Amino acid sequence: MSGTATYRDAVRAGIRDALIRDPRCFLMGEDVGRYGGCYAVSKGLLDEFGPERIRDTPLSESGFVGAGIGAALGGMRPIVEVMTVNFSLLCLDQILNNAATIRHMSGGQFSIPVVIRMASGAGRQLAAQHSHSLEVWYAHIPGIRVLAPATLEDAQGMLWTAIVDPDPVVIFENVMLYNMTGSLPAEVRPVDIDKAAIRRAGTDLSIVTYGGSLWKCMAAAAALAEAGIDAEVIDLRTLRPLDDETIMASVRRTRRALLVDEGWRSGSLAAEIMARIVEQCFWSLDAPLARVCSEEVPIPYPKHLEDAALPQVSAIVEAARRIMGAR
Amino acid sequence: MTGAAADKPHLSRAHARELLHQMQRIRSFEEKCAELYTQEKIRGFLHLYIGQEAVAVGVMQALEARDGIVATYREHGHALARGLDMGRVMAEMYGKQEGSSRGRGGSMHIFDAAGRFYGGNAIVGGGLPIAVGLALAERMRASGAVCVAFFGEGAAAEGEFHESLNLAALWRLPVLFVCENNLYAMGTALRISESEPEIWRKAASYRIAAEAVDGMDVVAVEAAARRAVHSLREGEGPFFIECRTYRFRAHSMFDAQLYRQKAEVEEWKKRCPIRMFGDWAVAAGLLHPDEIEAIGREVEAEVATAVRFAEAGTWEPVADLRRDVMTPGEAS
Numbered sequence: 096m097s098g099t100a101t102y103r104d105a106v107r108a109g110i111r112d113a114l115i116r117d118p119r120c121f122l123m124g125e126d127v128g129r130y131g132g133c134y135a136v137s138k139g140l141l142d143e144f145g146p147e148r149i150r151d152t153p154l155s156e157s158g159f160v161g162a163g164i165g166a167a168l169g170g171m172r173p174i175v176e177v178m179t180v181n182f183s184l185l186c187l188d189q190i191l192n193n194a195a196t197i198r199h200m201s202g203g204q205f206s207i208p209v210v211i212r213m214a215s216g217a218g219r220q221l222a223a224q225h226s227h228s229l230e231v232w233y234a235h236i237p238g239i240r241v242l243a244p245a246t247l248e249d250a251q252g253m254l255w256t257a258i259v260d261p262d263p264v265v266i267f268e269n270v271m272l273y274n275m276t277g278s279l280p281a282e283v284r285p286v287d288i289d290k291a292a293i294r295r296a297g298t299d300l301s302i303v304t305y306g307g308s309l310w311k312c313m314a315a316a317a318a319l320a321e322a323g324i325d326a327e328v329i330d331l332r333t334l335r336p337l338d339d340e341t342i343m344a345s346v347r348r349t350r351r352a353l354l355v356d357e358g359w360r361s362g363s364l365a366a367e368i369m370a371r372i373v374e375q376c377f378w379s380l381d382a383p384l385a386r387v388c389s390e391e392v393p394i395p396y397p398k399h400l401e402d403a404a405l406p407q408v409s410a411i412v413e414a415a416r417r418i419m420g421a422r
Numbered sequence: 423m424t425g426a427a428a429d430k431p432h433l434s435r436a437h438a439r440e441l442l443h444q445m446q447r448i449r450s451f452e453e454k455c456a457e458l459y460t461q462e463k464i465r466g467f468l469h470l471y472i473g474q475e476a477v478a479v480g481v482m483q484a485l486e487a488r489d490g491i492v493a494t495y496r497e498h499g500h501a502l503a504r505g506l507d508m509g510r511v512m513a514e515m516y517g518k519q520e521g522s523s524r525g526r527g528g529s530m531h532i533f534d535a536a537g538r539f540y541g542g543n544a545i546v547g548g549g550l551p552i553a554v555g556l557a558l559a560e561r562m563r564a565s566g567a568v569c570v571a572f573f574g575e576g577a578a579a580e581g582e583f584h585e586s587l588n589l590a591a592l593w594r595l596p597v598l599f600v601c602e603n604n605l606y607a608m609g610t611a612l613r614i615s616e617s618e619p620e621i622w623r624k625a626a627s628y629r630i631a632a633e634a635v636d637g638m639d640v641v642a643v644e645a646a647a648r649r650a651v652h653s654l655r656e657g658e659g660p661f662f663i664e665c666r667t668y669r670f671r672a673h674s675m676f677d678a679q680l681y682r683q684k685a686e687v688e689e690w691k692k693r694c695p696i697r698m699f700g701d702w703a704v705a706a707g708l709l710h711p712d713e714i715e716a717i718g719r720e721v722e723a724e725v726a727t728a729v730r731f732a733e734a735g736t737w738e739p740v741a742d743l744r745r746d747v748m749t750p751g752e753a754s
């Protein structure tokens with residue numbers, strides 16, 4: 096596939112490629128088959144690969160995620176789709192107590208090569224129970240790897256890299272990105288999942304972010320450039336393990352950092368990265384660190400309140416200006 | 423009503439009119455909602471109940487004001503049948519602060535303390551343990567009240583369904599489980615998601631009194647609910663009713679319905695609970711066709727008033743964003 100495509104197409108292309116390349120791969124989850132996926136990611140795959148490899152499951156998150164872990168233990172390479180992170184709370188036990196621990200508890204005898212994908216994030220007026228950003232909960236867990244592709248290339252390429260990874264990988268797809276368009280390389284290329292990416296080089300401050308917030312930060316950086324502030328934007332890509340090297344090298348250059356994260360402020364991924372910057376680059380800093388996170392409220396339904404609860408471009412610009420003023 | 427009299431629907435003219443009126447209110451309200459959704463007055467997810475009205479209306483006939491209710495994201499019908507003001511429900515759909523949840527919840531989260539309506543829950547199966555807990559509270563307070571949980575057949579695959587049934591049966595709690603079996607959980611047909619597609623049998627395996635009824639027949643639903651609630655009030659433990667019904671519309675406004683045949687939908691529409699009951703009531707001499715028309719006019723007027731109320735509603739100030747996260751005041 097080349098030319099214009101959506102993020103959704105990119106994820107689908109990645110899944111398709113994996114199913115073609117490795118007969119041990121299969122996709123399972125709620126409504127992935129006949130319905131075509133709740134975000135239309137898997138549309139058409141049932142016709143192409145059949146019901147053995149595109150498996151519709153009942154509403155049993157704990158059951159089928161656990162079965163994915165078991166199938167991985169048994170030699171398969173399952174791709175398990177949990178509709179959204181909101182429902183993943185019903186299978187958190189399987190991910191935390193089984194997927195993340197079996198290798199360690201067995202003294203290294205077993206690996207769990209399962210890939211678990213889920214949509215995440217707010218912005219569609221779906222109210223409190225359907226708007227969570229809980230990436231940091233997963234990034235807290237030793238024993239799994241956590242990815243947050245923010246570009247079409249990553250959405251497509253990270254999947255294969257995740258599949259060949261011998262350990263459990265959780266992939267977060269931000270709901271606001273599915274319709275984002277761009278171009279895809281004609282051939283699916285695996286991408287590295289060890290490094291953060293500098294999406295915009297700059298010299299005045301480092302804005303560190305991931306997932307859906309990346310594009311808000313890019314817009315903020317463009318606005319800041321007009322005001323003569325040259326921001327560097329770092330896309331974490333991998334939330335666990337964090338690529339300290341790229342982050343610290345950037346902060347040492349710019350001497351200022353702003354963290355942007357759609358999670359709630361307390362205990363956010365932003366908080367963790369701030370702690371690491373203080374631990375590793377304290378003497379390089381020219382200004383206090385700052386962060387833009389979600390307000391600490393369940394996400395409300397009305398648009399104006401939802402907007403006010405989430406990180407927005409204007410708030411990012413404002414926070415960056417404050418840091419620059421505090422020279 | 424007490425005892426045996428409470429077991430049976432008493433089909434007077436007034437009651438027949440009430441049943442038809444309630445079902446038509448839900449139908450017209452939701453048809454308006456669909457229209458308002460395309461005008462972007464209502465946003466987010468909107469799950470219409472159209473086709474299933476006989477279930478909410480039938481069951482509510484058996485309840486008293488003291489009884490509690492837990493529902494799902496497809497709960498407009500239950501809220502209206504419970505007696506919530508249509509204007510406040512419509513304002514909630516808009517997200518206005520005059521809404522039943524002050525606009526914070528929207529279509530999927532209608533709550534009403536006065537009506538003991540404990541929400542629209544948007545996590546499938548999430549309301550079932552809550553209903554068990556409410557019933558536990560009734561039992562421990564010896565209040566004599568019961569609690570009803572409405573949910574779809576899709577929820578029967580969740581662990582919370584099984585855990586709730588077991589707890590309720592084990593502790594003999596006054597919970598009425600009402601499974602609205604509309605044959606599809608989003609795009610997943612019952613036949614490909616359950617090894618035992620007769621949902622009521624699962625309840626029976628937990629030693630819960632269980633039966634299946636025609637969910638398109640409001641009188642049959644009411645009769646079953648009256649029997650069930652009578653048994654709950656007698657302290658006989660939980661009761662389970664599987665209502666066989668069908669949703670005429672898409673799962674939500676984003677659904678292309680690739681998973682079912684148009685002919686199947688048309689076949690079910692012939693069993694429209696409102697038309698069937700109206701025709702029957704006319705044939706039985708309980709209602710005059712003029713009266714049915716009058717109901718239509720009343721309902722149109724009520725819906726129009728509700729829309730005006732919602733339109734005139736106000737947006738909560740952004741300064742209040744963080745309210746209602748924790749309870750203010752002293753510990754009680």
Ligand SMILES: Cc1ncc(C[n+]2csc(CCOP(=O)(O)OP(=O)(O)O)c2C)c(N)n1
Pocket residue numbers: 125154156178182185496544545546547573574575576577578604606607608673
């Ligand atoms: C735990 C959980 N998993 C998945 C979903 C997404 N989802 C919302 S409604 C639905 C179908 C539920 O079907 P059913 O219980 O039969 O109720 P119906 O929608 O037919 O009223 C699904 C899969 C959810 N809300 N919660």
